[in-house]
Amino acid sequence: MSNKILITGASGLVGRALTDSLIQQGYKLHILSTQKSKVNTNSYPKTFHWDPMSNELDLRSLEGIDSIINLAGAPIAQRWNKAAKSEIVNSRVKSLEILAHHIKTHHFPVKYLVTASAIGIYSNSVTQYYEEKQAQFSSNSFLSSVVQKWEAALGAFDNADLKICILRIGIVLDANGGALPKIMFPIKNYFGAALGTGSQWQSWIHTEDLVGIFSHALKSKIEGVYNAVAPNPVQQSELTNTIARIVGKPIYLPNVPQTVLKLILGEMSAIVLESQRVCSKKIQKTGFDFKFHEVSAALEDLLRF
Template sequence: MKVAITGATGLVGQRLVDRLHKSHQVVVFTRSESKAQKIFPASSYPNLDIVVYQPTATGAWQDSISGCDAVVNLAGAPIAEQRWTESYKQEILTSRQGGTEKIVEAIAKATDKPKTLINASAVGYYGTSETATLDETSPMGNDFLADICQKWEAAAEKARECNTRTVILRFGIVLAKEGGALAKMLLAFNTFVGGPLGTGKQWVSWIHRDDLVNLIEQALLAESWQGTYNATAPNPVTMQQLADALGRVVNRPSWLPVPGFVLELLLSDGAKVVLEGQKVLPTRTQAAGFNFRFPEVQAALQDLL
């Protein structure tokens, strides 16, 4: 199989490339050729090609989609890395909706069209709640992130018009020690000032990075998969429970919470990603036959750390 991957140099993308390149031909789409070459040296990745592209612009790069059997679209500006100024909020939207539109445009123009599109989305689609239990049948929320996810998914759904099987995976918080929320929490715990972010009552719908990669691979190979699936472990936890589990694994105290106002000062609206959550279950994912290696957060953290 020949698989095109956007966002391949990111936290999830790198691990996905590592998984696929040994048995499939992989085409990495990147804005920085030098960065991709450093991460994926030709000596170690002989079945990998690198295509430089501008994600939201029509260009010659789109020709490289033709002849691919599948596209995995993971690209998008980071959500919780900086303040949500008006310009950055526009970048968050454009990098997802606009980038996906250009991928679908490339699929439509291809003479040899990909049979499958796996497109990322996020559990932010559902909005936030401390009380609701949500799954793939739940309605969208009414905040900024829900609107982003709806537009992102709508752009991907248009690939169906090209007779391309389309699978949308709504990612939860991806646990990996190399980056994301876990790396930020580890920094605090390793200096003995660890604890929950905010009140600790908010839900964290999480997934071990390897389970997410397994899920993407199964979605690629299982032709019966169509539509939307939650990419979250079957046992979400509160932020307090996550902090307690992390403290046990790294043998550090977990009693010192990071006040919400501190995160709001640093990230403005972006703090909502960790201060407000949602309890999301992978109902349709499990019904489709996917088995999580790490359904419990304690075992997931032990494996990662």
Template sequence: MRIAITGGTGLVGNALTESLRADGHDLYILTRNPENGYQKGVTYVKWLSSRADPASELEAVDVFINLAGESINSGRWSDKRKASILNSRVSATNEVVSIIKHLKQKPKLLINASAIGFYGTSTVDTFTEATEKAGDDFLAQTVEKWEAATFEAREFGVRTVFARFGVILDKKDGALPRIALPYHLFAGGTVGSGDQWLSWIHIKDVVSGLRHVIESTELAGPVNFCAPHAVTMKSFGKTLGSVLNRPHWIPAPSFALQLLLGEMSMLVLEGQKVIPEKLIKSGFSFTFPTLEEALSNIYS
């Protein structure tokens, strides 16, 4: 299968590329600097640069996977930073749709990265893909506009999936190393009230879930990428401490995190309980359905 990937050097992109490459798929990584590409069996395609013509190299691609966009953890959320986060996602998606528009043979599938931040935050509600209304905070509005940018691809008849990622757990990248650091220093404890929900997923289940979407032609629209068992931050901390054989005892108060991180503190002080209903109903089997299994694998 011929698969084009943007954002191929990020946490998900790296893991997905390694998995697909191992199975012999023809991979095309879109990058501003194709001359820096080095993986055997991967074609690097220049995009988002002057005189780049990616469509000319991507005819007969079966699947487009768009993972591009500035990290929401890239720094304190000033107005400038928020604009950059939004624009990077929307502009990359617009470019992917433009490439598809210029292809004579359209891909069968576009998987566009998204986030469970679409749903807003709550300590009492449970969200599934059937929840149609976006929240009213910055992340929710960003995700809504990000997903809307794919509209033209759907008009071309391309099956389009929004992979709404929860908090992705990986030992070396993403949020987990930052969350785990205080525990390694014997200073871990409950963050904020501890009642906020954390909808998480192991990186290996992200990769196998994306491959499941490619193979499951009935899946379209939003698909939640999170484990079936969300936990509160208090439970997450206790489980992490247990797996690492470290105490869970020094709390991180909400006001201190708000002073330190500003609006970005919502990433750890607020959350949502999200169920991956579509993945479950389509027959996907999680390798790590519980947090203890996931963390034990990561730190084994």
């Protein structure tokens, strides 16, 4: 078996950390990027161009590939107007479809696919504790419908002889991007406050553990759906207060009401207001050990100066 891996969405928050780690582990990487300026096919990591929205893919990217890691998708944290919503869904669905099409049409012997998905698939609930098999999906949440369509697009790989692993990722905590710097900004500037009721569950994961889960999947070739969240989700007010304590800033303002968040962020306020308490036991049972179990330890690691 070769150690050549194809990775999509490699320039993103997760992709950057993951590619660094995989290169250090000795994998040879092919990258599919939507940015033509990144193309480099001379030395590893080799970067090839694709544009799933226009059905374009450089077939050389699939040559000699044993496994694929799929992280591609247009950013969720943007104003959800009609065009953005369509891009958020279609970029994810078409990425999987074009990969499946070329693997099947040209008989590329890819044996394993591990793809990002998201815990936004689960219904908004402060009482449910979501395991993968007892999933309840919301019919009227945009985020849930995106992820349902994303996972359904994996049907394009039916009859392709490869194993598939779906990682339903929680809120990725990273000092350099994603949700954390956005949550920290008001706290650092003395106008921090819990959001909405503050009781909504936020199932988080430290980037280092997420990178570890992708690496673990590649090595053990686990199949099926796994939640990629730390063992101890927290409620939003605890997340806010823990960050405030670590950065040494007081929280003296009352919670930001849901109505205000909806006015400022529009429908996208769902990202911070929806509640999903998600269980990590299934991935742990495959032998994966988390480094960061508690949000305080994760934040202290990420925010130490």
